[in-house]
Amino acid sequence: MKTQEQFYKSKQWESFRKVIINERTDADGFVHCCSCGKPILHKYDLIVHHKQELSDSNVNDASISLNPDNVECICFSCHNKVHDRFTAGHSATFKPVKKKVYIVYGSPCSGKSTWVHGVATEDDLIVDLDNIWQMISINDRYTKPAALKSVVFQMRDAMYDIIKYRSGKWRNAYVITGGAMKGDRDRLKQRIGADELIYIDTDQAECLKRINSKGLNEEQKVQWIQFINDFFDKFQPDELSD
């Protein structure tokens, strides 16, 4: 017997998901979103969504959880809209929309901020340490003097508390972090009560290539190559359970 959360982390789901994705890949090599019709380019953008939503009480019924007719491939942005509409549609029994908290992790230069900016809507909250550094100083995105560090971290912690207590009327929160070590990710998940972790799986070579388009000086470049290599040296992927 699995809970809904355990199911989505199981090998069983992962292999079912792969079969579905293979079956629904078009001649152009992409799965197209069933809602907006656009090709879904990245794994982290591709949601295999259950039409009849899973709960702890129906997840062990394979005719619901592992039924190809009960799933559709949808992009991350459209998936959020589907769930919003689903809740809004039940206006007679109105319940406030449940806030969702995502941890978005991956190597420096993997495109975490870019992705979040593509999927977030105006009611969403974003915690990006790089933005906090910029907000309180004259520095660019790549200059992080030690003298400001403790203030930056205190501000980030204040945001973490806001998210933890789901304080305010925002809809989704996206918390951007490196998160190479599994233990660090688990602790952060616990700390802010995150619902889901999203790995921006851009590979090492591509991340290194992107350094050149950031307008860094030579010294900064060397530092960023180090940051990226460190991430991939330390990286511990999530493991699936049986």
Ligand SMILES: [Zn+2]
């Ligand atoms: Zn879509």
Ligand SMILES: [Zn+2]
């Ligand atoms: Zn869904």
